[in-house]
Amino acid sequence: MGPTLPLFPEQASNFASEVDLLYLFFVVVTVIFSIGIFGAIFIFAVKFRRKSPTEIPISTHTGMLLEVVWSVIPFGITMIMFAWGASIFFKESRPPDNATPMYVVGKQWMWKIQHPEGQREINELHVPTGRPIKLTMTSEDVIHSFYIPAFRTKQDVVPGRYSTIWFIPTKPGKYHLFCAEYCGTKHSGMIGWVYVMDPEKYQEWLNGGAPMGSMAEKGGKLFDDLACANCHKPDGSGRCPSLVGLYRRHVQLADGRVITADEAYLRESILQPDAKVAAGFQPLMPTFQGLVNEEGVVELIEYIKSLSPAPGTGAASVNVPTPAGEYKQLPPGMEQPAIGNSVPQKR
Amino acid sequence: MITAAVQQRENYLTAGHGLKSWLLTKDHKRIALLYFFTITVFFFLGGVFASMIRLELITPQGDLMSSDTYNKMFTMHGIIMVFFFLVPSIPATLGNFFLPIMIGARDLAFPRINLLSWYLLVIGGGFALFAMFAGGVDTGWTFYTPYSTTYSNTWVLATAVGVFIAGFSSILTGLNFIVTVHRMRAPGMTWFRMPLFVWANYATALIQVLGTPVLAVTLVLVFAERALHIGIFDPALGGDPVLFQHLFWFYSHPAVYIMVLPGMGVISELISTFSRKPVYGYSFIAASSLAIAIIGFLVWGHHLFVSTQSVYAGMVFSFLSYFVAIPSAIKVFNWTATLYKGSISFETPMLYAFGFIGLFTIGGLTGLFLASLGLDVHVTDTYFVIAHFHYVMVGGTIMAYLGGIHYWWPKMTGRMYPDGWAKLSAGIIFLGFNLTFFPQFILGYMGMPRRYHAYPDEFQVLHVLSSAGASVLAIGYLLPAIYFAWSLKYGPVAGPNPWGATGLEWKTDSPPPTHNFDEIPVVNHEAYDYTSVEAELA
Numbered sequence: 001m002g003p004t005l006p007l008f009p010e011q012a013s014n015f016a017s018e019v020d021l022l023y024l025f026f027v028v029v030t031v032i033f034s035i036g037i038f039g040a041i042f043i044f045a046v047k048f049r050r051k052s053p054t055e056i057p058i059s060t061h062t063g064m065l066l067e068v069v070w071s072v073i074p075f076g077i078t079m080i081m082f083a084w085g086a087s088i089f090f091k092e093s094r095p096p097d098n099a100t101p102m103y104v105v106g107k108q109w110m111w112k113i114q115h116p117e118g119q120r121e122i123n124e125l126h127v128p129t130g131r132p133i134k135l136t137m138t139s140e141d142v143i144h145s146f147y148i149p150a151f152r153t154k155q156d157v158v159p160g161r162y163s164t165i166w167f168i169p170t171k172p173g174k175y176h177l178f179c180a181e182y183c184g185t186k187h188s189g190m191i192g193w194v195y196v197m198d199p200e201k202y203q204e205w206l207n208g209g210a211p212m213g214s215m216a217e218k219g220g221k222l223f224d225d226l227a228c229a230n231c232h233k234p235d236g237s238g239r240c241p242s243l244v245g246l247y248r249r250h251v252q253l254a255d256g257r258v259i260t261a262d263e264a265y266l267r268e269s270i271l272q273p274d275a276k277v278a279a280g281f282q283p284l285m286p287t288f289q290g291l292v293n294e295e296g297v298v299e300l301i302e303y304i305k306s307l308s309p310a311p312g313t314g315a316a317s318v319n320v321p322t323p324a325g326e327y328k329q330l331p332p333g334m335e336q337p338a339i340g341n342s343v344p345q346k347r
Numbered sequence: 348m349i350t351a352a353v354q355q356r357e358n359y360l361t362a363g364h365g366l367k368s369w370l371l372t373k374d375h376k377r378i379a380l381l382y383f384f385t386i387t388v389f390f391f392l393g394g395v396f397a398s399m400i401r402l403e404l405i406t407p408q409g410d411l412m413s414s415d416t417y418n419k420m421f422t423m424h425g426i427i428m429v430f431f432f433l434v435p436s437i438p439a440t441l442g443n444f445f446l447p448i449m450i451g452a453r454d455l456a457f458p459r460i461n462l463l464s465w466y467l468l469v470i471g472g473g474f475a476l477f478a479m480f481a482g483g484v485d486t487g488w489t490f491y492t493p494y495s496t497t498y499s500n501t502w503v504l505a506t507a508v509g510v511f512i513a514g515f516s517s518i519l520t521g522l523n524f525i526v527t528v529h530r531m532r533a534p535g536m537t538w539f540r541m542p543l544f545v546w547a548n549y550a551t552a553l554i555q556v557l558g559t560p561v562l563a564v565t566l567v568l569v570f571a572e573r574a575l576h577i578g579i580f581d582p583a584l585g586g587d588p589v590l591f592q593h594l595f596w597f598y599s600h601p602a603v604y605i606m607v608l609p610g611m612g613v614i615s616e617l618i619s620t621f622s623r624k625p626v627y628g629y630s631f632i633a634a635s636s637l638a639i640a641i642i643g644f645l646v647w648g649h650h651l652f653v654s655t656q657s658v659y660a661g662m663v664f665s666f667l668s669y670f671v672a673i674p675s676a677i678k679v680f681n682w683t684a685t686l687y688k689g690s691i692s693f694e695t696p697m698l699y700a701f702g703f704i705g706l707f708t709i710g711g712l713t714g715l716f717l718a719s720l721g722l723d724v725h726v727t728d729t730y731f732v733i734a735h736f737h738y739v740m741v742g743g744t745i746m747a748y749l750g751g752i753h754y755w756w757p758k759m760t761g762r763m764y765p766d767g768w769a770k771l772s773a774g775i776i777f778l779g780f781n782l783t784f785f786p787q788f789i790l791g792y793m794g795m796p797r798r799y800h801a802y803p804d805e806f807q808v809l810h811v812l813s814s815a816g817a818s819v820l821a822i823g824y825l826l827p828a829i830y831f832a833w834s835l836k837y838g839p840v841a842g843p844n845p846w847g848a849t850g851l852e853w854k855t856d857s858p859p860p861t862h863n864f865d866e867i868p869v870v871n872h873e874a875y876d877y878t879s880v881e882a883e884l885a
Contacts, residue, residue, distance in 0.1 A: 007789055009793050023725075034709060037704065037708050040683050048689050049690075049692070057622075057688055067628055082665055082669050084721065154727065160583075178796045180727075187414075
């Protein structure tokens with residue numbers, strides 16, 4: 001045998017111990033049922049083995065009560081399994097508002113990661129302990145899946161859309177990062193390391209690299225290079241809506257829908273401007289598909305997020321036909337999930 | 348004297364001679380044997396691919412073959428085993444042979460369509476084999492887009508055409524079974540007198556007819572995008588890659604029940620025969636087959652929990668997935684209860700039945716892990732999933748299939764096989780199976796992803812155990828091929844009812860005559876009424 005044969009990966013995120021506890025519950029239920037069934041079969045097989053070749057046992061009548069009991073009890077147990085698993089999943093799907101944003105672009109066969117401060121990494125992710133981190137992820141080609149076993153969490157990374165994953169790293173160390181969705185030749189080479197560091201060490205690491213400016217600064221440069229400001233004027237006087245304070249606000253669309261301006265909406269509006277046109281504006285904007293890559297898009301998004309609203313201006317220009325405040329609270333059951341703006345944009 | 352008489356009577360095997368009499372036969376029993384031969388070839392071919400996978404994974408480095416070759420190995424293993432072995436396995440062989448006889452019919456409702464469905468499987472298999480020998484295919488058996496439609500440089504289209512055609516084989520078999528069960532039951536063979544094997548195949552046939560067309564449509568869409576560049580799934584062409592997963596699993600999750608329900612039917616027969624008792628909770632087992640068939644269509648989204656499907660859709664699919672667990676549990680409990688106060692004997696088929704219940708129980712219970720959202724996020728796309736579905740598909744379906752073959756072999760061929768060898772191989776298979784797949788549960792929870800050609804060193808111990816188990820398993824699978832072949836010539840003559848079983852198939856000769864019965868039987872007792880065979884046991 002090898003040196004060790006551990007049964008669990010390390011627990012290095014806020015979810016790890018919760019998932020392990022749930023797993024243990026399932027294992028216990030499995031063992032109890034298995035032993036019950038195997039034990040019953042073994043006992044019956046020995047006790048009621050055939051004594052003579054002509055033996056015909058008396059047949060037993062089906063007991064309705066027994067059938068009900070052994071349907072209802074397992075059903076009750078499975079409902080516990082459902083509720084417990086769903087509650088963890090629900091938590092995993094709701095990044096807290098104060099989570100530090102980072103960006104992941106998957107491509108055959110590497111992970112490209114960008115920190116808001118501007119640091120770029122390939123197949124490595126440095127994160128501090130104790131702080132919620134939210135990764136916004138997309139793929140440049142096929143479907144990948146971002147998987148950190150020590151964090152017990154995983155999320156597919158899909159071309160053409162954003163997915164998110166969040167966690168609070170809890171234990172400094174070096175952990176596997178895997179691609180879990182088969183993506184072609186070097187699928188098993190699309191791996192890397194997650195370095196969880198104490199906050200001070202992380203800060204040192206951030207300072208150690210010499211980034212070319214934060215993501216928002218790079219996005220701002222891109223914004224100028226692409227001449228976005230010609231139409232998107234900050235004061236709303238341009239032909240297109242002002243982007244100041246847009247992030248996470250509700251936007252009235254030309255077709256009557258109201259959506260939240262999250263990362264997915266911003267990305268779509270850059271690459272497919274006609275898909276969701278803000279009410280009161282003409283669909284004038286050309287697509288920037290091909291002019292800006294996924295990494296550029298996330299820099300633009302960080303730039304837009306950095307445009308804090310100047311008091312009293314900006315906001316109105318986005319919601320022109322809408323009385324201010326009307327859409328602050330979305331009615332439940334509308335297209336957007338009713339659990340808040342921070343829900344990852346999933347379809 | 349009796350032996351001589353049996354051998355002199357004409358049966359379905361002696362009714363015609365030469366290749367033509369087989370290739371143009373309309374006899375469901377001969378078609379069943381055509382299927383048996385065909386899927387056995389596919390089984391061993393799929394097994395060769397599996398062996399290559401296990402050989403490669405003995406060491407952490409990808410050193411035996413290139414990444415591309417490895418990717419083709421697991422893809423072709425999956426495609427062959429799922430579409431060309433497991434889906435046709437029990438229905439097309441044992442079902443084809445025994446479903447008509449068990450309800451007292453002379454053949455299936457549409458004998459020519461039955462033959463056509465075999466040809467479709469062979470033609471579909473031909474396309475798949477062509478793809479494999481022309482260079483292989485590397486998409487995984489799941490054909491996920493946009494990899495399969497845009498990025499793969501392998502023989503995706505030929506394979507998809509093969510699977511598409513084989514799908515029609517499955518649809519036609521299902522159609523034939525449904526009509527046969529509705530229209531051709533013998534006098535007195537009411538619905539609730541049918542053997543549970545017939546119920547299971549009937550439920551399976553419903554899924555085949557309702558589900559398989561969706562697979563066909565999905566493959567047509569893959570074809571349209573890959574060959575004609577019509578944007579459906581690839582976002583670069585304006586498509587939605589996750590749409591493919593919905594369509595694919597809308598068929599492929601019910602297809603899991605296409606693969607396992609007939610096996611459950613076999614187990615009901617075996618448990619009853621070898622404990623000489625009517626199956627406990629007969630109507631619950633029959634109804635649970637239908638419940639599985641129906642609910643099985645509502646749970647496909649549990650394959651998409653981390654796919655970017657909405658959180659709420661995930662919750663609904665998780666909730667519904669637990670509903671489908673209950674009918675399976677009901678079956679296991681009722682089989683166990685059947686043994687109570689029975690007269691239990693331990694012939695080879697019964698050993699397989701015990702093996703099935705044990706392995707299916709573990710396979711089913713670990714399915715609960717995967718239906719749980721919080722756990723699935725961690726273990727989906729890992730070896731945990733691989734272990735789970737091999738416990739269901741290999742530990743379940745293949746154990747049932749082998750149990751069924753051992754049970755009905757004397758009826759199909761008129762000969763017994765050597766019981767000692769058969770028990771030995773059943774034991775080897777059980778041990779080899781567990782050694783192969785149990786370590787994979789641990790690997791999966793440790794975080795070992797699926798479809799990895801090379802892997803980190805810390806997983807090696809478990810991979811070596813798994814590969815060692817696979818070599819034991821391979822021996823277990825090769826032994827029956829040898830002793831079954833031996834028994835065709837040298838096996839003792841079986842007689843019509845060697846097990847003292849109750850079904851109508853045991854009321855006719857071994858092997859049966861071409862028209863199954865000299866006279867259509869009249870059924871005047873419930874299923875599994877052992878007082879009706881009292882005279883034969885004495």
